[in-house]
Amino acid sequence: xxxxxxxxxxxxxxxxxxxxxxxxxxxxxxxxPGLVADRETGGGAFLIAYFISLxxxxxxxxxxxxxxxxxxxxxGYNSSPGIFHAIIRKPWGKxxxxxxxxxxxxxxxxxxxxxxxxxxxxxxxxxxxxxxxxDPTTYARFFSAFTGQAIDGSTLxxxxxxxxxxxxxxxxxxxxxxxxxxxxxxxxxxxxxxLIVIALALLVRVMTLGTPDPTKPELSVWxxxxxMWNPHDIAKGLSNPAVWLKAASQIFFxxxxxxxxxxxxxxxxxxxxxxxxxGLTATAANEFCEVGLGGLITVPAAFAFLGAxxxxxxxxxxxFNVLPQVFAGMPYGHxxxxxxxxxxxxxxxxxxxxxxxxxxxxxxxxxxxxRRGSVALLGLVTxxxxxxxxxxxxxxKALSTVDFWIGDIGIFLQGTILIYVFNLVFGTERGxxxxxxxxxxxxxxxxxxxxxxxxxxxxxxxFAMFVLKNVAGWNLSFTAPxxxxxxxxxxLVGGPGxxxxxVARLTVFFLLLFAVFTALLIRRAGQRWETR
Amino acid sequence: xxxxVGAVTGLFVWCLFKVLTGKKDPDHLAHVxxxxxxxxxxx
Numbered sequence: 001x002x003x004x005x006x007x008x009x010x011x012x013x014x015x016x017x018x019x020x021x022x023x024x025x026x027x028x029x030x031x032x033p034g035l036v037a038d039r040e041t042g043g044g045a046f047l048i049a050y051f052i053s054l055x056x057x058x059x060x061x062x063x064x065x066x067x068x069x070x071x072x073x074x075x076g077y078n079s080s081p082g083i084f085h086a087i088i089r090k091p092w093g094k095x096x097x098x099x100x101x102x103x104x105x106x107x108x109x110x111x112x113x114x115x116x117x118x119x120x121x122x123x124x125x126x127x128x129x130x131x132x133x134x135d136p137t138t139y140a141r142f143f144s145a146f147t148g149q150a151i152d153g154s155t156l157x158x159x160x161x162x163x164x165x166x167x168x169x170x171x172x173x174x175x176x177x178x179x180x181x182x183x184x185x186x187x188x189x190x191x192x193x194x195l196i197v198i199a200l201a202l203l204v205r206v207m208t209l210g211t212p213d214p215t216k217p218e219l220s221v222w223x224x225x226x227x228m229w230n231p232h233d234i235a236k237g238l239s240n241p242a243v244w245l246k247a248a249s250q251i252f253f254x255x256x257x258x259x260x261x262x263x264x265x266x267x268x269x270x271x272x273x274x275x276x277x278x279g280l281t282a283t284a285a286n287e288f289c290e291v292g293l294g295g296l297i298t299v300p301a302a303f304a305f306l307g308a309x310x311x312x313x314x315x316x317x318x319x320f321n322v323l324p325q326v327f328a329g330m331p332y333g334h335x336x337x338x339x340x341x342x343x344x345x346x347x348x349x350x351x352x353x354x355x356x357x358x359x360x361x362x363x364x365x366x367x368x369x370x371r372r373g374s375v376a377l378l379g380l381v382t383x384x385x386x387x388x389x390x391x392x393x394x395x396x397k398a399l400s401t402v403d404f405w406i407g408d409i410g411i412f413l414q415g416t417i418l419i420y421v422f423n424l425v426f427g428t429e430r431g432x433x434x435x436x437x438x439x440x441x442x443x444x445x446x447x448x449x450x451x452x453x454x455x456x457x458x459x460x461x462x463f464a465m466f467v468l469k470n471v472a473g474w475n476l477s478f479t480a481p482x483x484x485x486x487x488x489x490x491x492l493v494g495g496p497g498x499x500x501x502x503v504a505r506l507t508v509f510f511l512l513l514f515a516v517f518t519a520l521l522i523r524r525a526g527q528r529w530e531t532r
Numbered sequence: 533x534x535x536x537v538g539a540v541t542g543l544f545v546w547c548l549f550k551v552l553t554g555k556k557d558p559d560h561l562a563h564v565x566x567x568x569x570x571x572x573x574x575x
Contacts, residue, residue: 013551047536229533277554281547288544292537440554 007078007180008268014185016278019265020285021188021350023256024195026114028290029344030319032250033299037228037311041246044230045237049247054287057462058251060447060455061415062283064422065257066275067435069266071426076532078267079362080260081522085529087426094526096421099414100260101362101518104355105378106406106511107259109385110399111355112172115348116165117147118341121320123164125337130324143320148393152503155393165390169383172349176356177375180268184353191346192285198343199293205336206301212329213305224303227311228295241465241476248462253407254290255283256354258415264358272438280441289347297340298323305329319344356382366525381514388510392503397491401507404488408470412463419456428452 009015036042072083080100085093124130132138148155155161175183211220237243256262266275298318302310305326311318327337356378363374385402392398422431432448468474473484485495491504 012554016551051536051539225533229536274554277547277550281544281551284540284544284547287540291540292544295533295537440550 008270009185010181011185012274012278014181014189015265015269016281016285017188017192018184018350018354019256019262019278019282020289021192022259022261022265022354023254023282023286023351024192024289025254025347025351026118026315026319026344027250027254028286028347029199029294029298030315032254032290032294033228033297034311034315034318035246035250036295037299038246039232039312041237041240041243042228043232043237044234045232045240045243046247048234048238049244050251053244053248053251053458054283056450056454056458057248057415058255058257059280059283060451061257061419061459062255062262062279063276063435063443063447064418064431064451065262066266066279067431068418068422068426069263070269070271070273070275071434072263073267073269074271077365078264079365080263080358081362081525082365082529083263083267084421085526087421091526094522094529095519096417097260098515098518098522099410099417100263100358101522102515103258103406103410103414104260104357105359105382106385106402106410106514108352108355108382110389110402110407111348112169112352112382112386113165113389113399115345115352116161116168117320118344118348119168120146120161120164121324122338122341122345125324125327125334125341128334130337131328131334132324133328134325136321136325139321139324142324143316146320147396148390149395152394153391156390162390165386168349169386172352172356173375173379175349175353176360177371179371180357184357187353188350191350195343195346195350196289196293198339198346199289199297202297202336202340202343203293205330206297206304209301209304209330211304216307219304219307221300221304224300225296227303227308228299241478245462245465245469245476248458249408249466252415252462253411255286256351258411258413258418259355260358260414261354263418264361265354267361274438274440276435276439276443277441301326362521362525366521366528368528385510385514388507392507394503397501397503398507401488401491401504402511404470405508405511409467412459412466416456416459416463419451419459423452423456 009018036046038046068083068087072078072086075083075086077083077086079097081094081097084097084100087093088096121130130142132142144150146155146161148161155165175187177183178186206221209221211217213219252258269275299311302318302322306322310322323340324337327333327340330336359378359381360371360374363369363377364371367374369377389398389402422428428448428451431451435443465476469476470486471489473486473489475482475484485493488504490498491501492508494500
């Protein structure tokens, strides 16, 4: 190792909290409950597919990423391009790590905007600004105005939403500037326990709601739990490809695998630090927050107050339209609403911080910048990306475009690359041995077979299905397949009744420019690494 | 619901217990590297 390591975790529980904090996000409390509650693809079949996906994709790739990250760290690299450079040892190897920079930084472009919505909603809940009466359209109008969905750039200027955004953006960089241990680890060590305490308090509140409106006895928390968790027709569900696709995608996105974050976080471990138990604990923490807390709070509460129709509206609708109505209807609702959005904000900030660290690590070791320089450069790059998202707010077009191409396609691609590099380049046997250096726990041997054969095959099939459905527009039917262009594609090329979107095209062009810029930085970093 | 929630809660508690009661980081102690006996055996 030729480079002096200046950053490290101060404790084992600290790195676990940081990885768990990265994984636990809005999806745990808003997306997962909506997927389980779905009448067509939810219920028991979804949960079986979900837990199978956890075992054959989530956990194995998690261990792979922890192992490769720690190995890269022992070679003196903390960024994805550097770690792949150390593993592959070919001139092109470092470019394999390109996505490990683009994905976290690209997702940050819009994630920090959503994070500022959570803080804004927490503020408005605590101060009574979200008590908007019983008319559901008022809440939808508030959300639309707060996020600037009606007109591009309508939140820019000296407005509440923009001030929240600027404040949250700066806060992230102040924390990241403090470094790995004093910044990220400190926030996660306090934030994650606080998040769990708030979630438990909300859980007690929801479970004691009973039947909020005695004139509608069918609308109770228990019926809400039944609506969400009753198994439905399991055999029929498991034969539906859409169930598997949704379950595997959720596992993939919720664990932050393929994100470029775990590999960077693990690189700050020492050679004899455990990765097996740490990886399992971080995964278990995420699953506890998702299934044990998220799965019991939002949907049952929404069902008890507003009925089944309120539940089926997607992540943003559930979080920012439906739940404010629910809190407005319960005693001390402003307090519980404020707590809920504070919980979302904590979940979001521990994730957004993790998106910045891979970028900081790369700029420091690739370009030789100090902390001040790397924070300044990354701040500039993310400010440009965030401005695009905040400015083109109409219909949240820029946000959804970045989310699709970076947050969906990019993460799947990177996860697939990770598992193939581990097996074909690093070597499964070598990787297995490497994973067990300093391990506090032995991975059951069956997982060696899973990592070598099952995970790559499963992931390739799911990725292919994802692309066929979301890019080629496949209706997921084997007997009567139909391919219709999907919205992200129509936005780019246009179609009958759907003109191409200038904003979507501009956003994709910007992302391509960002990728080229990153590739040039990696080339420069490679020259620096070659001289080591 | 009980199986899913119970399983993830049990796993999380078990993992936390293992982490908190597991071996301590030797760097936090006045640590002495253990004597490597492999070479001695060979001799």
